Amino acid sequence: ATAKTAGDLQPQSGRRVVVVGGGWGGATAAKYVRLADPSIEVILLEPNDRFVSCPFSNLVLSGVRPLSSLTFGYGDLRRNHGVTIVRAEATAIEPETKRVRVGEGYYTYDRLVVAPGVEFQWEQVEGLPQAKDTVLHAWKAGPQTTALAKQIQSMSDGGVFVISIPPVAYRCPPGPYERICQVAWYLKNTRPKSKVIVLDANENIVSKTALFRGVWQASYPNIDYRPRSRVVKVDPSTRTLTTEFGDAVTYDVVNLIPPQRAGTIAVQAGLVGDDKRWCQVDHVTYESVKHRNVHVVGDSTIGIPAPKSGNVANAMGKIAAVNIVNLLNGRPPSPLPPGNTCYSWINDREAIAVVNAYRIDNGKVVQIEQKLTPGPSAIYGQQAVGWATSIWSDILG
Amino acid sequence: AAGPLDGAGSKVLNCAACHGAAGQSRSDAMPILAGAHPVYFKKAIQDYASGKRLSPEMEPYAKQVLVLGLDEIAAYFAAQRREPSRVKLDAAAVERGRTASTQCAPCHGPAGKGDADKGVPDIGGQPPGYLRNQLLLFKAERRSPGDEAVTKMKALLKAVPDDTLGDLAAYYSSLR
Numbered sequence: 001a002t003a004k005t006a007g008d009l010q011p012q013s014g015r016r017v018v019v020v021g022g023g024w025g026g027a028t029a030a031k032y033v034r035l036a037d038p039s040i041e042v043i044l045l046e047p048n049d050r051f052v053s054c055p056f057s058n059l060v061l062s063g064v065r066p067l068s069s070l071t072f073g074y075g076d077l078r079r080n081h082g083v084t085i086v087r088a089e090a091t092a093i094e095p096e097t098k099r100v101r102v103g104e105g106y107y108t109y110d111r112l113v114v115a116p117g118v119e120f121q122w123e124q125v126e127g128l129p130q131a132k133d134t135v136l137h138a139w140k141a142g143p144q145t146t147a148l149a150k151q152i153q154s155m156s157d158g159g160v161f162v163i164s165i166p167p168v169a170y171r172c173p174p175g176p177y178e179r180i181c182q183v184a185w186y187l188k189n190t191r192p193k194s195k196v197i198v199l200d201a202n203e204n205i206v207s208k209t210a211l212f213r214g215v216w217q218a219s220y221p222n223i224d225y226r227p228r229s230r231v232v233k234v235d236p237s238t239r240t241l242t243t244e245f246g247d248a249v250t251y252d253v254v255n256l257i258p259p260q261r262a263g264t265i266a267v268q269a270g271l272v273g274d275d276k277r278w279c280q281v282d283h284v285t286y287e288s289v290k291h292r293n294v295h296v297v298g299d300s301t302i303g304i305p306a307p308k309s310g311n312v313a314n315a316m317g318k319i320a321a322v323n324i325v326n327l328l329n330g331r332p333p334s335p336l337p338p339g340n341t342c343y344s345w346i347n348d349r350e351a352i353a354v355v356n357a358y359r360i361d362n363g364k365v366v367q368i369e370q371k372l373t374p375g376p377s378a379i380y381g382q383q384a385v386g387w388a389t390s391i392w393s394d395i396l397g
Numbered sequence: 398a399a400g401p402l403d404g405a406g407s408k409v410l411n412c413a414a415c416h417g418a419a420g421q422s423r424s425d426a427m428p429i430l431a432g433a434h435p436v437y438f439k440k441a442i443q444d445y446a447s448g449k450r451l452s453p454e455m456e457p458y459a460k461q462v463l464v465l466g467l468d469e470i471a472a473y474f475a476a477q478r479r480e481p482s483r484v485k486l487d488a489a490a491v492e493r494g495r496t497a498s499t500q501c502a503p504c505h506g507p508a509g510k511g512d513a514d515k516g517v518p519d520i521g522g523q524p525p526g527y528l529r530n531q532l533l534l535f536k537a538e539r540r541s542p543g544d545e546a547v548t549k550m551k552a553l554l555k556a557v558p559d560d561t562l563g564d565l566a567a568y569y570s571s572l573r
């Protein structure tokens with residue numbers, strides 16, 4: 001059969017939830033709507049044919065893991081849960097008529113879940129829009145991750161790796177510092193004369209501060225950490241980054257993580273707030289404060305006192321799904337709180353972690369407690385593998 | 398009819414990130430919660446929340462369980478039929494562990510099922526990595542230091558070489 005390309009792409013026969021984005025939040029939401037009520041049809045829109053996990057992708061840069069070990073198909077969502085997977089990008093949202101556009105055609109919905117992750121604010125760094133293909137972010141796991149690993153592996157001994165960290169809020173607060181550990185570990189073992197220069201736009205290490213500092217002091221003399229160093233310009237022809245204070249830093253390999261905002265579709269659909277960057281939502285249903293019947297989960301959201309992590313996106317996806325089903329069945333939403341754990345690898349074996357648990361207080365998410373591991377250990381490394389095994393299967397299995 | 402995500406089923410959603418769907422962990426490091434005896438389960442949560450049993454992962458989540466309803470959540474996991482770990486085991490280690498397990502049977506029973514009323518856990522079918530790690534923690538007095546419920550077991554474990562702890566872990570993991 002030839003695919004329809006215009007008009008109603010799949011007329012609705014019963015109740016339907018459409019999900020935009022098959023990442024940590026969206027794929028989870030799609031699966032859990034079906035688990036909570038199999039009579040509801042679920043359509044998942046995702047342009048990529050494979051799911052590539054950002055968590056653990058820093059291990060690809062140090063050669064500890066291949067990207068293939070972090071890459072999964074969407075088939076089980078269809079086979080085990082009856083999710084309809086459409087390999088396409090949503091191009092617009094029409095909340096008034098409850099339609100999501102895909103090119104010339106559209107899908108109708110009763111409730112929509114928007115989970116497009118983050119988009120980069122390229123224009124915030126002079127020279128970056130023109131240099132996107134060579135100045136890598138590797139902040140969406142995929143081809144860029146492998147390409148950055150190759151650049152690092154072909155660096156000569158004595159070469160300088162420079163990483164630029166954007167101001168908060170960005171995806172995965174501890175992620176850049178885990179990456180620094182991985183690159184420093186790899187260079188220490190293979191390029192003893194090389195070093196890692198960190199240009200951090202923030203005042204200090206953003207997450208697990210004392211833990212990362214302790215690890216760097218104990219194990220990585222090759223790290224040169226420079227806080228309050230927001231990069232405003234890149235010039236690939238001279239291999240130079242310039243900070244807002246005019247400091248010029250030259251690199252052999254650069255990893256420029258640009259400032260971020262909610263995925264483009266969320267911005268275009270008017271789901272972001274006055275900051276023009278992030279989406280505010282109800283803390284229990286994840287319904288947008290901007291548009292009714294549209295729910296936002298994952299990194300695109302702001303206001304819930306939980307980090308932009310895969311674990312939180314997964315928790316939001318489940319809670320939103322349960323409450324979308326409650327609402328579609330005329331029941332009140334359940335006040336379910338999220339939880340978060342972020343393991344960070346500090347070498348090939350050992351990890352540290354931060355853990356947050358929350359409760360719902362008067363309709364708002366409130367933290368019960370945050371706990372850190374006392375230090376790095378191989379046990380936490382094993383438990384990190386346990387976490388990844390469980391959560392990947394929770395999203396896609 | 399109640400669906401899998403109604404009531405307690407919705408309160409344990411966060412646990413799946415580590416312990417798997419319905420507590421059926423498939424990894425080597427994370428314990429299976431399905432089929433846990435409620436008395437033991439509740440003590441474990443209380444011990445994590447109070448800091449008696451040390452775990453940076455579990456202390457915050459244990460406090461969340463106390464907010465959401467300990468009895469209900471304990472009953473939920475007890476009602477799940479345990480699907481034993483499928484982590485590969487060394488057959489020779491399992492046999493050596495079987496021999497060494499006679500000293501454990503008075504409390505844990507001949508099939509590792511424990512004693513639901515006395516708070517002795519069912520350790521059969523747990524992943525071997527988890528069991529071995531817990532035995533090492535007990536032996537080093539790093540799990541629940543000073544807890545009288547485990548004084549006797551710890552005294553016994555002091556005399557057991559680490560390699561044998563690995564064998565015991567393999568043996569108990571193999572039980573169905």
Ligand SMILES: Cc1cc2nc3c(=O)[nH]c(=O)nc-3n(C[C@H](O)[C@H](O)[C@H](O)COP(=O)(O)OP(=O)(O)OC[C@H]3O[C@@H](n4cnc5c(N)ncnc54)[C@H](O)[C@@H]3O)c2cc1C
Nearest residue numbers: 021023024025054055090116117172298299309310311313
């Ligand atoms: C290096 C690194 C390490 C990390 N480590 C950890 C960790 O250890 N633990 C942790 O919890 N988190 C970690 N994270 C964070 C985690 O990856 C993110 O928080 C998580 O991916 C957010 O989920 P999401 O669903 O919001 O977005 P994503 O997972 O990015 O999913 C968004 C999806 O939406 C799709 N999409 C976008 N626009 C459209 C559209 N218009 N139509 C259809 N589809 C669209 C995209 O293709 C994508 O598949 C890490 C991140 C990085 C970069």
